[in-house]
Amino acid sequence: xxxxxxxxxxxxxxxxxxxxxxxxxxxxxxxxxxxxxxxxxxxxxxxxxxxxxxxxxxxxxxxxxxxxxxxxxxxxxxxxxxxxxxxxxxxxxxxxxxxxxxxxxxxxxxxxx
Amino acid sequence: xxxxxxxxxxxxxxxxxxxxxxxxxxxxxxxxxxxxxxxxxxxxxxxxxxxxxxxxxxxxxxxxxxxxxxxxxxxxxxxxxxxxxxxxxxxxxxxxxxxxxxxxxxxxxxx
Numbered sequence: 001x002x003x004x005x006x007x008x009x010x011x012x013x014x015x016x017x018x019x020x021x022x023x024x025x026x027x028x029x030x031x032x033x034x035x036x037x038x039x040x041x042x043x044x045x046x047x048x049x050x051x052x053x054x055x056x057x058x059x060x061x062x063x064x065x066x067x068x069x070x071x072x073x074x075x076x077x078x079x080x081x082x083x084x085x086x087x088x089x090x091x092x093x094x095x096x097x098x099x100x101x102x103x104x105x106x107x108x109x110x111x112x113x
Numbered sequence: 114x115x116x117x118x119x120x121x122x123x124x125x126x127x128x129x130x131x132x133x134x135x136x137x138x139x140x141x142x143x144x145x146x147x148x149x150x151x152x153x154x155x156x157x158x159x160x161x162x163x164x165x166x167x168x169x170x171x172x173x174x175x176x177x178x179x180x181x182x183x184x185x186x187x188x189x190x191x192x193x194x195x196x197x198x199x200x201x202x203x204x205x206x207x208x209x210x211x212x213x214x215x216x217x218x219x220x221x222x223x224x
Contacts (some may be wrong), residue, residue, distance in 0.1 A: 004156075033211060042202065042216040043157075050210070058211060090156055092212070097147040099164035102212055104156035 002026050006091050006105035013081045013112050021076040021108050023091030029103070030096045032074040034085040036060065037107075043090065049074055050096060081112045114141040119203045119215035124192055126221045126222050134188040134218045136203035137175075137218075146179055146186040147212070148205040160188075160201070193222045 007022045025032065033048035043085060045058030049068040065077040074093075078085060089110050092102040114174060120135040138144065146166045151159040161170030163179035163186065170177050175190045203215040 009170040031210065034151075040216060044214075045211050045213075048211055086198060092157075096208075096210070098208060099162060101159040101162055104158070106156045 004105035010109050017081050023074045025093040029093035032093045034076045035090045083112045086112045115213050116164050117215040123219040132190040132193045136186045144207045146224045147204045149202045193220050198222045
C-alpha cells in the first residue's frame with residue numbers, strides 16, 4: 001500500500017517559473033489537502049478538497065491553484081513562483097468522518113530563487 | 114475561530130526523563146484532537162488521537178487525555194528515548210475536515 005505519494009521530493013525554481021506538485025493516494029479517501037510548512041509557523045492549509053470536482057481555499061491560497069478531477073489525484077500548481085513560496089509542501093488525505101486521521105506524504109522541498 | 118497553542122520549544126531531555134508537552138485549544142463544539150510526530154526529513158505521522166471528552170489516546174508509550182474543562186490535550190511519556198527526538202504537533206479538526214495545527218515542539222533527547 002503506497003499511501004500518499006508526492007513528487008518531486010526536491011525542486012529548485014526561478015522566480016516567475018511555473019510548476020505542478022503532484023499528489024496521489026490509493027486509499028480511496030474523499031478528503032485531500034495541501035499544507036505548507038515554514039519554520040516557526042507550523043503547517044498552514046493552502047487548499048483542500050472533499051471529493052472529485054470540489055475544491056476550496058484554506059488559510060494561505062494566494063499564488064496556488066488546485067483541481068480534483070479524480071478521487072486519487074490532487075495536484076498543486078504554482079503559476080508564477082515567488083521567493084515567498086519557498087517552503088516544504090505536504091499533501092494529506094483522509095476519510096471525512098469525525099475523528100478520521102489524515103495521512104501525510106513525505107513532502108516536497110521547494111526553493112524559489 | 115479554532116486554534117491550537119502548544120508550548121514553545123525546543124525541549125531538551127536526558128534519556129529516561131519524563132516528558133510533558135502542553136497543548137491547549139480553542140474551538141466551538143466538540144473537536145477531535147490529535148498528536149502528530151515528524152522525524153527529520155519525513156512527513157507527519159499520527160501518534161495518537163482522542164475524539165471525545167475524557168478519552169485517552171495512547172501509542173508507543175505516549176499518552177494524552179482530552180480535557181474539555183481545561184481545553185487541553187497534553188502529551189506525556191514516562192521515559193523518553195533518543196529515538197523519540199522529533200517535532201511534535203498538536204492538532205484539531207471538526208466534522209472531519211481541515212486539521213488546524215499548533216506550531217510544533219522540537220524534542221531532543223540525549224543519551
